[in-house]
Amino acid sequence: MTFIEACRAWKKLTGKLPVSVSFLIEGEEESGGENLLPFMKAHRDELRADIALICDTGMPDRTTPAITTSLRGLLAEEVTVNCARHDLHSGMFGNAARNPAELLSRIIGSLRDASGRVVLDGFYDGVTTPSPEIRAQWKSVFPDDKAILQPLGLTDAAGESDFSAIEQIWARPSFEVNGITSGYTGEGFKTVIPAKATAKISFRLVPGQDPQKIRETFRHHVKSMLPPDAEVQFTSHGGSSGSQLAQAGQFLEKTRAALQDEWGKPALMIGCGGSIPVAGEVKEALDMDALLVGFAQDDDRIHSPNEQYGLEQFHRGIRSWVRILASFAA
Structure with a gap:
């Protein structure tokens, strides 16, 4: 308008x-x-x-x-890990039965290292750093991370430690968990071992990255961490380049x-x-x-x-x- x-x-x-x-x-x-x-x-x-x-x-x-x-750009994947045929009583089967919620959480947690970088093989292939001139322009408006994070009730930038918050948002690729569902999530408590766990995962990609290549690498990473009695299904929700x-x-x-x-x-x-x-x-x-x-x-x-x-x-x-x-x- x-x-x-x-x-x-x-x-x-x-x-x-x-x-x-x-x-x-x-x-x-x-x-x-x-x-x-x-x-x-x-x-x-x-x-x-x-x-x-x-x-x-x-x-x-x-x-x-x-x-x-x-x-x-954007790459969106839905991941579902299945273990037992149906939800189980955690007292009767705890420890002995594979828990897909725990397994999926462990897989998701493995995708970043301690410095905030995404660990998928080749993830940063083709990624370039903005020129010193451009970074100086951005710093003139955002001299520190407070202007970005404080209005959100946050204090510290959580991604790559070598880049400011605005540089991470404008010029660096990201990996985010957009939602996780598994087991009983209603009011009160229900002691179950869920039969499946699902996560919605997105990657924001910068120019130079190949969405299809990253999708394949991500799926390979997930499959490589599956133990016996665990299966995975992937649903693609689109992808576009930066x-x-x-x-x-x-x-x-x-x-x-x-x-x-x-x-x-x-x-x-x-x-x-x-x-x-x-x-x-x-x-x-x-x-x-x-x-x-x-x-x-x-x-x-x-x-x-x-x-x-x-x-x-x-x-x-x-x-x-x-x-x-x-x-x-x-």
């Missing part, structure tokens, strides 16, 4: 847009977006343009504009200048810890770079109850896109 309102303003005042714009709106991102890439490939000639504009990112704070030049915008080009430079005109300070080049698969897909399907300029804030509670988008960010975002379109027309 931020970009649409900028276009509405242009048409209201001048009767037309300053450049030719095609709108592509789809509603499947949160369910995998499986139809978008085939659609773009099928309609390549109609959709091909000079640049793709995406307004689905954020700013490091309320007054510093930013262009997101790198996105993390994407990187070239650090040059007239569209990028014009956008930086337009944002500085609106906000009164230079626009930072930042990363994004989340995944926006369409950014990489327009490159694959249409051979177009994607320019990501958004205005969201950390306290917008994305993917949480009471998710919101501040009116000031909305209004200044509209003004920013008006300026960007004008710079492209010039």
Whole structure:
């Protein structure tokens, strides 16, 4: 809506847009977006343009504009470990019967070492470190980890010890446990040894990593830790590579200048810890770079109850896109 309102303003005042714009709106991102890439490939000639504009990112704070030049990809796996045929009485079979909840927890715990690095073979193949210039830009806004963690009620960055919290989010791959279910989880207590345990696991991937290779390595790691009387099933929930915008080009430079005109300070080049698969897909399907300029804030509670988008960010975002379109027309 931020970009649409900028276009509405242009048409209201001048009767037309300053450049030719095609709108592509789809509603499947949160369910995998499986139809978008085939659609773009099928309609390549109609959709091909000079640049793709995406307004689905954020700013490091309320007054510093930013262009997101790198996105993390996503790999999602559901893992179910089965042991006995049915739940067992823990008094009658404790110790003697394999416990899949304990086993799965041990497997999950083995995926990181003491320094916070993921231990899968080849996990960091292709991963690069941001340039000193980019890291200095980020440090100017986040001099320490407090600004990132304190609003969450946290104090210490938990991932790779060699990188700050913002570097871990914007430029490093991650491994996370999104949920675990097993045994009796209702009110009160029930002394069972569960027959199965399930975990939902996600990896956020940076440019240079191969999702399929990491999926295969992850599954091999899990299988290698299975003792007798344990079986595993995997369910894939999609995967996408990270994407990187070239650090040059007239569209990028014009956008930086337009944002500085609106906000009164230079626009930072930042990363994004989340995944926006369409950014990489327009490159694959249409051979177009994607320019990501958004205005969201950390306290917008994305993917949480009471998710919101501040009116000031909305209004200044509209003004920013008006300026960007004008710079492209010039």
